[in-house]
Amino acid sequence: MSAMPSTPAHVANVPVNQIREITQAAWAVPGAIVLSIGEPAFPVAPHVLEAGMAALERDDTNYTPNAGIAEVRAAFAQRFSQLSGVAADPHRAYVVAGAQQGLHLALSTLIAPGDEVLIPDPGYPTFAMTVGLLGGVPVPYPLAPQHGFQPRIEDLRRLVTARTRVLMLNSPSNPxxxxxxxxxxxxxxxxxxxxxxxxxxxxxxxxxxYDVPHVSPARFDAGGPEAVQGAAAARVITSLTLSKTYGLTGLRIGALITPPGMEALLDNVMEASVSCVSATSQYAGLAALRGPQDYVSTALAHYRLNRDAATAVLDAQGIDYLDAKGAFYLWADLSHATGGDVRAWTRNFLAERGVALAPGTAFGAMGEGWVRIALCGDTDELVEGLSRLPAAPGRAVNPVSR
Incomplete structure (x- = not known):
């Protein structure tokens, strides 16, 4: 019998997602405290569930346009305009199956094999995974503790080559x-x-x-209210999702806000990938966008509460961290305990103490020694899990934590 045909190197070399690795291991441990994954803990708002079920009951299960149902596109455009201050025509809102499929769709239209994409390090792991899967070259740009984990133009400038095509930005940042x-x-x-x-x-x-505004890069793009000098044509593609905002992680519903003129190109690429997003998910998403927003305000208050509870525990243990200004993660320095291999340490910590944390190396080489703590679950469980961390006695609080 002949051997199985080989797969392309760029596919075989896609790295393991270490977040999934530790989380799936934790799911197999009875009673484990899982702080490794960003899964909102609140039940979905009833009006959102009812809208999805109503779509099924009326048998609204057919194909939709590649770009999504017109009313859903308009709702995404309206939300983007309200939050960013950037006017967005509904034709520029492209409905996608969650932010990850949106990332794949956007990169599929922008890069050819061998093209380079500047990605943050630390940054969300599928940035690099998706670029590599498409035959591109992910080029990490450093986000260093001594600079508050913020990108610097001088670092980016040194990395640009003739093959560089895309700059990936992520604010608020995961991780x-x-x-x-x-x-x-x-x-x-x-x-x-x-x-x-x-x-x-x-x-x-x-x-x-938390106490700071969200600023969308689209504000400074061509056509934005504060367009930078020399911005002759728009070049910002904004990725939105309802997964985190409304706790709809499993419905896979998000949108790309695109520059004018990309609609036909995206239609072709979308048709070649998933054709369109589930109509049921789109109608549930429409209800989330257009209905009561209590879920969002309740979640924001809970995440702030959890952030403050978590930092109190870390302060008491002398563990340094980056003060979270957004998202629902806390970035903490466990280098005093990890022995230079935080990935192995998180596996051992799960086995010995029953707590799952995302290793910093899941997000790039700059994450060695750090862990990402998800703040979106039960407060008591969060505090209990963090109380099991090894303290760093005698260690001064690092300036990055203030």
Whole structure:
């Protein structure tokens, strides 16, 4: 019998997602406290469930247009305009099967094999995974503790080559909980225009910031209210999702807000991938966008409460962390305990103490020694899990934590 045919190297070399690795291991441990995955803990709002069930009951289960149901596109465009201050025609809102499929769709239209994409390090792991799966080259740009884990234009400039096509931005950040301010966001958009780069702006956590505003890069793109000098044509693609905002992780519903003129191109690429998003998910998403927003305000208050409870535990144990200004994660320094291999340490910590944390190396080499703590679950469970962390006695609080 002949051997199984080989797979392409760029497929075989897609790295393991270490978040899934530790989380799936934790799901197999009875009573484990799972702080490794960003799964909102609140039940979905009843009016959202009712809208999805109503679509099924009326047998609204057919294909939809590639770009999504017109009313859903309009609702996404309206939400984006309200939150970003950027006017968005509904024809620029493209409904996708969650932010991950949106990322794949956007990159599929922008890069060819061998093209380079600048991705944050630490950054969400599927940025690199998706670029590699498409035959592109992920090029990490450093987010360092001494710079508050914020990108620096000088670091980006050193990494640009003739093959660089896309700059990936993520604010609020997963895994860091950091948020870009107005001036940094403007400077990043200006840099992309100067270097003739596309921007994919992952804004999955735009609803969750703490005492600081969310600033969308689209504000500074061509056509935005604060367009940077030299912005002749729009180049920012904004990724939105209802997964985190409304706790709809399993319905797979999000949107890309695209520059004008990309509709036909995206239709072709979408048809070749998933054709369209489930009509049931779209109608549930429409109810989330257009209905009562109590879920969002309740979730924001809970995440803030959990952030404060978690940092109190870490402070008591002398563990350094980055003060979270957005999203629902806390980035903590466990280098005093991890022995230079945080991935192995998280597996051992799960086995010995029954707590799952996402290893910092899931998000890039800069994450060695750090862990990501999800703040979206039960408060008591969060506090109990973090109380099991090894303290760092005698260690001064690092400036990045204040």
């Amino acid at each position: 860091l909980g950091s948020v870009f301010d107005h001036d940094l966001t403007r400077d990043l958009v200006r840099f992309a225009h100067e270097q003739d780069l596309w921007i994919i702006s992952d804004e999955c956590y735009e609803a969750f910031t």
